[in-house]
Amino acid sequence: MKTKQPIDAFARDLPREVRESVYVSSKAKYDKRLDSLNQSYTAPDSIRKLAGQIKQHTLENLPTYLGSAVEQLEKNGAKVHFAKDGQEANETILEIMRGVGATKLIKSKSMVSEEIHLNPFLEKHGCESIESDLGEFIVQLDNDMPSHIVTPIVHKNRKQIATTFQKAGIGEDYNDDPQTITRRARSFLRQKYIEAEVGLTGGNFVSAESGRIALVTNEGNARFSISANKTHIALIGIEKVVPRDKDMAVLLNLLARSATGQQLTVYTQFINGPKAAKQPDGPEKMHVIFLDNERSNILGSEFKEILRCIRCGACLNVCPIYRQSSGHAYRAVYPGPVGAVLSPLLAGKKYPDYADLPKASSLCGACNEVCPVDIPLPELLLRHRNKAKQEGIKKASAGTPSMAGWSVLCSSPAMWKTSLRAGKAMDYISLNLIPVPAVQAWAKERTLPPFRGGKFRQWFKEHKRNKEA
Helix, strand or coil: CHHHHHHHHHHHHHCCHHHHHHHHHHHHHHHHHHHHHHCCCCHHHHHHHHHHHHHHHHHHHHHHHHHHHHHHHHHHCCCCECCCHHHHHHHHHHHHHHHCCCCEECCCCCCCHCCCCCCHHHHHHCCCCEECCCCHHHHHHHHCCCCCCCCCCCCCCCCHHHHHHHHHCCCCCCCCCHHHHHHHHHHHHHHHHHHHCCCCCCCCEEECCCCEEEEEEEECCHHCCCCCEEEEEEEEHHEECCHHHHHHHHHHHHHHHHCCCCCCCCEEEEECCCCCCCCCCCCEEEEEEEEEHHHHHHCCCCCCHHHHCCCCCCHHCCHHHHHCCHHHHHHEEEEEHHHHHHHHHHHHHHHHCCCCCHHHHHHHHHHHHHHHCCCCCHHHHHHHHHHHHHHCHHHHHHHCCHHHHHHHHHHHHHHHHHHHHHHHHHHHCCCHHHCCCCHHHHHHCCCCCCCCCHHHHHHHHHHHHHCCC
């Protein structure tokens, strides 16, 4: 599902069943997060602040910690690569596969691989790349894109999934029973695990202290992806480094609770390196690719706090805009509030194409309140809006009326009082009669509630008079 529409237009045309699926799933994860945090911590906000400080400290000293991580990874037997952008990362992966004579790759869930469009690149070069996460696998079969960072098919119901499986020849007939769907996927993917010659994963965190890579999944697909083959590739954004092993404990506790309301993700594993004395099991070769892809530029900008993100999806689950529009409305790999900040930055020179995304927010602040690493998302959205205005990006200001008139009105007490007294008239005058294009466009999508203002000043005068008497 691809679109070039603004978010509000996309949301207006979104099928009802999709909106309901997104809303119900998002709200359920938000409620579980709240329950899990309150059951486990007497002051959950304190640990959230601590996690934010850990990540911010890491970002401010990233060259040092990244260098330490590389040194430890190489000591552990891994070969480390750096990729400046998605193209270089894709070419590095292809080169590694060709180096071991491989044409089949099985991959665990990785948002970074979505970011660089790895699957179509490998397919174009004659290689098979199969998603092993069930949600990502279904997205791949549909030639779709994920609608959520954690739950890629939040926008689909079981009937749609059953139809997808039937079209792909997975199973003998149409069957929308969830257990049957899962069993059929398991049967298909187990064979792909065995056939694969290379396994690719992401990396939730990398310890600069030990070089350990933390991987978390709820399906065990990361473990399967690297168990039956001789080569493991870990594709990781440079911002995923943390200073010490014990810092992982703080972040892993918050990641699971913030994403799905679990105390800990079902499968949490720490990879020391390839098969060796320190790690007797696993692939014989291990390659770690650290991806930049505009992250260095973000690190040096006014938006650097967004690199704290641990990809939990909590801000999506609480966001009223995301709940009504779904992830596809954001036209990019990362949706929701985090995507509205991050996607324009990752676009590089194509920044103007995504400069309207930061406007898709009520600035209610809920995203900041639930963020496990305390990212000031509303502030970053405002910085984006200012950047777009300063650069004169028309797409970001399309449909936005000038605030000059509002500025004059708010600066004049007499005019403001007059407008309040006249507010009641709006209950009887159609907005469509007001000859202002921005007002008419606004009125097509919305209805004003009955005017109930203008009484506070009178109450205040009487209250003050009675107090003085």
